[in-house]
Structures are given as structure tokens and as C-alpha cells.
Amino acid sequence: MGFFRRKTTVSSPVSWKITQKCLDLIFESSKSNYPMEFGALLRVDRVEKNMIIEVVLLPGTVSGDSHAIFHLHMLPIDYSIVGTVHSHPSSIARPSDADLDLFNHFGKIHLIIGVTQYGDISWQAYDYAGREAVVEVV
Numbered sequence: 001m002g003f004f005r006r007k008t009t010v011s012s013p014v015s016w017k018i019t020q021k022c023l024d025l026i027f028e029s030s031k032s033n034y035p036m037e038f039g040a041l042l043r044v045d046r047v048e049k050n051m052i053i054e055v056v057l058l059p060g061t062v063s064g065d066s067h068a069i070f071h072l073h074m075l076p077i078d079y080s081i082v083g084t085v086h087s088h089p090s091s092i093a094r095p096s097d098a099d100l101d102l103f104n105h106f107g108k109i110h111l112i113i114g115v116t117q118y119g120d121i122s123w124q125a126y127d128y129a130g131r132e133a134v135v136e137v138v
């Protein structure tokens with residue numbers, strides 16, 4: 001992959017991974033919460049710190065029909081938590097302005113799951129700045 005134009009000041013990018021099991025759970029939760037949103041935190045493995053293995057439900061996080069489902073003051077101080085996941089009850093897995101604000105304040109990697117009434121799933125990962133990020137499913 002020698003085609004990336006690289007700025008000299010950029011820090012080496014983290015290559016994120018997520019287990020299929022964890023992703024399946026996220027998809028199922030997104031479907032079962034439809035037409036409400038599902039939201040949770042992403043936890044990485046204690047040894048492999050770029051491997052997302054678990055979703056953690058945040059106390060006070062409710063499924064809602066708006067985007068204000070994360071209560072930032074309730075976020076735990078836990079370095080195994082690297083970001084967030086939430087569903088969009090639409091086919092559009094693109095961040096809203098509120099999402100971008102959240103990404104900017106918390107975490108390094110964020111997933112948005114688009115889910116339709118037919119249970120069709122699309123998903124996309126984003127970094128803290130709302131740029132599309134690659135997460136490898138393992």
C-alpha cells in the first residue's frame with residue numbers, strides 16, 4: 001500500500017480490528033432497537049489494544065429517536081474503551097453534526113450502523129475528526 005500521500009507530521013495510523021462476533025452483536029442490537037437508536041461503547045482487548053472485542057452499554061444511555069443518546073458526563077475513565085457505536089434507523093451511516101461533535105470530544109474510533117426496516121445493514125467507521133476509517137473484521 002504505497003499510494004498514500006503521507007504528511008511528515010502525521011502520527012502512524014492505528015489499524016483497527018473488530019471481531020465478527022462483536023460486530024454481529026452490534027448488528028443484532030441495531031435491528032432489535034429499530035426504529036429507535038442503539039448506542040454503546042467499544043472496548044478493546046487488554047493485550048491487543050487495536051482489537052475491538054466488546055460493546056459496553058453506558059448507564060443512562062437510552063435508545064432514542066434522536067441523536068442525543070450519549071451522556072458524555074457519564075463516560076467512564078477506562079482506557080480499554082476506545083470509542084462509540086450507534087445505529088441510524090435509516091440506510092445512512094453518515095455522521096450528523098451532533099455525531100461529529102461527540103467524535104471530537106470522546107474516543108478514537110466510532111462506528112455508525114445504518115439499519116432499515118427490512119433489517120438491511122450498512123456500516124462505516126470514523127475517526128475523531130469524522131473521517132472515514134478502516135476497521136478490519138477478524
Ligand SMILES: [Zn+2]
Nearest residue numbers: 067095096099
Ligand atoms: Zn448519529
